[in-house]
Amino acid sequence: MSLKPLEFDRRYGELDHVFSAYVGQLADDTPERPSSALTAYLRHTWHSRPWALAVAEQQLREYAEHPPGRLRLRLGEFHPLPDTGVPDAEVREWLLALAGHTRRSIEEGEVPPPSPVPDTHWEWHARFPELTQFLGGWFSQDMPDEFADHDAAIDDYAATTDRTLVARLVGELRELVALALDEPDYVVGAAELGMEVEPPEPHATSDWLTHVADRLSAFRPDYGGPDRRPN
Template sequence: MSLNPAEHDRKYGELDQVVRAHLGLGPHVPEAVDAYLRQTWRTRPWAIAVAAGQLRAYADNPPGRLRLRLGEYYRLPDLGLAPEEVHGWLTGLADRLDASLEAGQAPPPAAPGTPWEWRARFPELAQLLGGWFSQDMPEEFGDHEAALADYLEGTDPGLVAQLTGELHELLALPLGEDGLALALVALGAEVQPPAPYTPGAWLTALALGLRGPGGAPPA
């Protein structure tokens, strides 16, 4: 019997977040754990202990091939680890999390440093950029304004308010135009801002426009 979503989250939800923080980076990149800790300390500090416990439980009781095939256990993404390395890697991650908790210390505040951290810190902006500003945007919507209008038409006002806050938070980071251009890519955008906007000017126009009546898009 395959895992249902509630059981998955109860047994493996935080483990999955820690592991996915390494995707695209590799298993032995300290910045991946720093990113998880920085984001989780600021939003859900209680989850760090949960993650450490789930990592140790999985390391000590790995599923066999049959149970994995039946979907009864969480399947670790392929990070390039040999089977004999998995136990030590998972327990090492748990040790890092426990050490952070025992010291009561999070990594210093900073702009996101990994793909996972960008999406975790700005989830609704990632939803907008990845879903409405992909490389198919010109064919699907015609232009940026139409794409944004389609997003606004089908999105709950509470999520639009969240998006507005995320835009202001992103613009408050000391990134500069090059950094904001990289942020757009990390958050899923596959098209350039509309002319004549720079990345910063477009994000500012979005943030200001969404605060207008009905969340009207910028002209």
């Protein structure tokens, strides 16, 4: 029978984060050198959820030493390994290499230094999760058909989203702008985070991100009149 959510998280929850970091990336780890995907995972997790690294090391090693058979995979009793391009005969050694790098990172304090520009698609999304939801949900290629203009889409997000999440988005926007990246990096970042339309003229991408943060900060939701306030 398929794994229940609680059991999945206990056995494969952090492993799933590690595997997700390899989507679209080369699994070219060696015992001596971690890949860009694993480095991105280690960097972000060290600075956001350092306790999870020990869980990842344990789950990687357990999966490597006790791989599932095809029947158990078909029954949903195991988390399937994504197609990383690693030959089946080499998967065990690859997983053990990941576990080894993770353990050394913990035991020797080898923390990948912060990077102003995320290295991978996964790292962009992990670092700016609410901005991912905002750009991917409100600024897809369908935006011109759904809203009169960019500001109308911003206002729709603000009016339909919990204020806690709106505040979180403003923080992520401020963080991204404060990195003072080159303009091409902002264009790439917006695309990685799901934006499929150009910013409105005359804004460059970085200017428009600042405009979004300012507009959301000034937005006041309509709670139905002066005598109605949120609980």
